[in-house]
Amino acid sequence: MNIWTVAREYAGIAEAGGVKNVTCSLSESLVRAGEKVTLFIPLYGCTDLSTVEDFCCCWHKPVKIRVCGREMTVTFSHGRRNGVEIVFIGNRAFSEKKAVYTYTEEEEALNPAHRKGQGHEDAQFLNTLFQKAVAAYGGTCSKEENPSIIHCHDATAAMLCVFVLFARKESKALASVYRHTRFVVTIHNAGAGYHHEYSSLDAAAYFTGLDRDFLARGLNGTCVEPFLLAGGFSCITTVSPQYAGEIMDGMTDTGGLSALFARDRVKVIGITNGIDCARYNPADPSASLLPAPFDIASGDFDGKYVCRNHFLKSFADKDRHLPEADAGVRRYGFLAGGGNGTVYVAYHGRVVRQKGISVLAAVARRILESRMDAKFIFLGQGERELEDKLENLASSFPGDAVYFKGYDRALSRLCIASADIAVFPSNFEPCGTEDFIAQMYGTICLAHATGGLKKIVDGETGFLYEPNNSDTLFHFLSSLVRIAGQAGRDIFRSMLTYTARYITECYSWDKVAEESYLPLFKGLLEK
Numbered sequence: 001m002n003i004w005t006v007a008r009e010y011a012g013i014a015e016a017g018g019v020k021n022v023t024c025s026l027s028e029s030l031v032r033a034g035e036k037v038t039l040f041i042p043l044y045g046c047t048d049l050s051t052v053e054d055f056c057c058c059w060h061k062p063v064k065i066r067v068c069g070r071e072m073t074v075t076f077s078h079g080r081r082n083g084v085e086i087v088f089i090g091n092r093a094f095s096e097k098k099a100v101y102t103y104t105e106e107e108e109a110l111n112p113a114h115r116k117g118q119g120h121e122d123a124q125f126l127n128t129l130f131q132k133a134v135a136a137y138g139g140t141c142s143k144e145e146n147p148s149i150i151h152c153h154d155a156t157a158a159m160l161c162v163f164v165l166f167a168r169k170e171s172k173a174l175a176s177v178y179r180h181t182r183f184v185v186t187i188h189n190a191g192a193g194y195h196h197e198y199s200s201l202d203a204a205a206y207f208t209g210l211d212r213d214f215l216a217r218g219l220n221g222t223c224v225e226p227f228l229l230a231g232g233f234s235c236i237t238t239v240s241p242q243y244a245g246e247i248m249d250g251m252t253d254t255g256g257l258s259a260l261f262a263r264d265r266v267k268v269i270g271i272t273n274g275i276d277c278a279r280y281n282p283a284d285p286s287a288s289l290l291p292a293p294f295d296i297a298s299g300d301f302d303g304k305y306v307c308r309n310h311f312l313k314s315f316a317d318k319d320r321h322l323p324e325a326d327a328g329v330r331r332y333g334f335l336a337g338g339g340n341g342t343v344y345v346a347y348h349g350r351v352v353r354q355k356g357i358s359v360l361a362a363v364a365r366r367i368l369e370s371r372m373d374a375k376f377i378f379l380g381q382g383e384r385e386l387e388d389k390l391e392n393l394a395s396s397f398p399g400d401a402v403y404f405k406g407y408d409r410a411l412s413r414l415c416i417a418s419a420d421i422a423v424f425p426s427n428f429e430p431c432g433t434e435d436f437i438a439q440m441y442g443t444i445c446l447a448h449a450t451g452g453l454k455k456i457v458d459g460e461t462g463f464l465y466e467p468n469n470s471d472t473l474f475h476f477l478s479s480l481v482r483i484a485g486q487a488g489r490d491i492f493r494s495m496l497t498y499t500a501r502y503i504t505e506c507y508s509w510d511k512v513a514e515e516s517y518l519p520l521f522k523g524l525l526e527k
Contacts, residue, residue: 001521002146003030005084006040006134006160007153008127009100012081014047016100017350018433019188022239023153025276029513031083038145040134042126043077043088044097052079052086059087060140065132066209067125074133076140089133093126127156127196127226128207135163138177146177149521152185152234155196158226159208161185161233166210182524183234187227187268189430190238190247191354192255198224220256227257231266235524239431240452244270252428252451271516272455274509275436282417282441289410290417296442296500301493304417304442308344311418312337315402329406333394335375341485343374345477346419346443348412349434351382351390351405356425356448361389362470363425367478368397374481379404379415417441420484425473429453435462436507439499444484444492446476455507461499 009016011024027037049055059078064071075090098104101123103114120126134157138146152160161183168175188194197220198204204215204224218229230236238244246252247268250259261268281287282303283295291310294303315335338344345364349355364376378390378401387405394403404411416422422438424447431452435445445462447453456462465476483491505511 001148002036004038004040004147004150006150006157008042008156010039010041012048012051014041014044014100019153021433022273025274025509026513027084028082029509032510033513033518038085038087040087040089042094042130043090044094044100046098052081055079063136065136067129067132068207076137089130091129093129124198124207131157131160132163134160135167138174139171141177147181148525150181150183154188155226158185158230162229165233185230185234185236187238190254190257191428192253195225195227195255220260228260231261231264236266237269237271240272240455241270242454243430243451244268246451272452273431274507274512275433276509277504280437280440289413296496297504299497301442307414308418311414329404329408329411332391332403333398333401335402336399338375341373343481343484344377344419345374345421345423346377346415347423348379348416351380351386354427356427356468357386359468359470359473360423360425361393363474363477364393366474368400372478372481373485376401377415377419379412381406416443419443420489421446421480423477424453425468426450426453427468436503439503442496446480461502
């Protein structure tokens with residue numbers, strides 16, 4: 001098969017959210033399985049080409065496409081990384097961006113209206129330009145490049161099948177290129193706010209140039225939904241069977257999408273995301289970025305506690321500044337040294353309402369006020385109101401709580417590896433990767449029983465709770481803190497060893513690609 005991966009982000013090249021890890025790891029696993037994979041991604045001002053081999057800035061001929069009623073020229077560059085062919089979509093609208101989806105501090109300094117962290121004001125233009133450019137690329141292809149499968153990741157690429165459909169009607173050459181192509185659209189998050197919808201039928205017609213009657217099929221209230229339009233021409237997947245069930249049954253927040261999928265009889269297939277074990281391997285500090293090696297799967301926990309001691313020495317001093325590597329992170333609070341019975345609880349992830357931060361902050365405050373022998377570690381960034389809650393918590397309990405606002409890869413892994421318990425109180429969760437990382441690093445997972453977090457086997461590979469309120473979480477977390485503190489860290493050793501082996505054996509990306517994605521792709525081509 002010749003598989004095209006279409007995404008706005010990709011690990012090691014242009015990074016933003018969790019989509020980057022999926023697109024990268026799945027693409028590389030498909031290559032290892034013997035398939036040809038080509039990634040299509042914009043060439044941003046923030047694109048990292050340091051690991052891209054054989055970069056060629058002029059690849060195929062430029063094409064002209066129409067967006068917002070204007071004719072625009074798009075160029076193609078080419079490279080290769082870990083066996084994946086890469087086509088970079090070039091246009092000034094992409095190259096002037098310093099981050100994938102949001103404005104940076106540098107951009108805010110140049111234009112105060114472009115506030116750091118705010119989404120690009122021309123986001124719909126960028127999405128439309130990107131997808132139309134990929135569709136037009138087919139007209140420059142040799143026959144050997146014709147795609148069997150085009151795998152579109154998230155709403156920013158979901159309408160590619162629509163643009164190809166209309167391009168085939170207008171061009172015999174493109175009709176030939178895409179004649180046997182099948183489309184897969186993966187929903188990474190169906191929550192309201194993640195749809196990248198057009199604000200109105202007029203806006204959709206303006207950006208896309210497509211027929212209004214056709215676009216009306218995608219109406220959700222007054223907005224036009226890319227996912228809904230894609231549902232008629234693509235196989236729709238999401239990132240866990242549990243989340244797929246919640247979407248189809250209307251049991252999770254989809255901003256109205258569930259009811260419309262049901263109306264149109266759109267089926268959503270769930271395939272649980274894998275994890276690239278080699279990239280996080282705690283036995284290899286060059287991969288894990290941790291200060292000491294350990295191997296939970298084989299029962300070696302010693303290095304985990306070396307990592308904790310390193311962490312505590314680094315952040316026991318309230319006046320100590322973060323190292324240069326963590327320059328994008330600001331610390332609030334500090335951790336004073338604990339005793340043998342002290343239990344360390346961590347949260348690492350986005351600080352947004354979806355993740356249940358208010359519930360966790362309230363529970364952490366109750367536990368600390370009750371004088372349990374526990375200390376809390378938080379790392380992440382997001383909504384200002386929730387960041388303020390964590391800042392306040394850290395300042396209210398000096399020595400017992402620390403909050404790192406921002407993101408640094410090595411620091412985030414050290415926080416999780418240093419903890420005894422990792423808490424995931426998400427209100428909804430499509431899949432989740434942080435629980436995999438915690439399990440590989442010998443950290444007990446306690447999660448709200450929702451969506452992809454249900455891949456945790458309650459009582460075997462971690463613990464689940466419901467409903468997601470502060471009383472329920474307090475009951476479960478305080479019980480775990482008491483058990484771990486009184487009985488000692490060894491009480492969960494056999495569970496953690498089993499869990500680390502289980503994750504490696506059941507959820508490696510190579511296994512997910514071979515047992516789930518390849519059969520799906522082959523089945524589509526046989527229809």
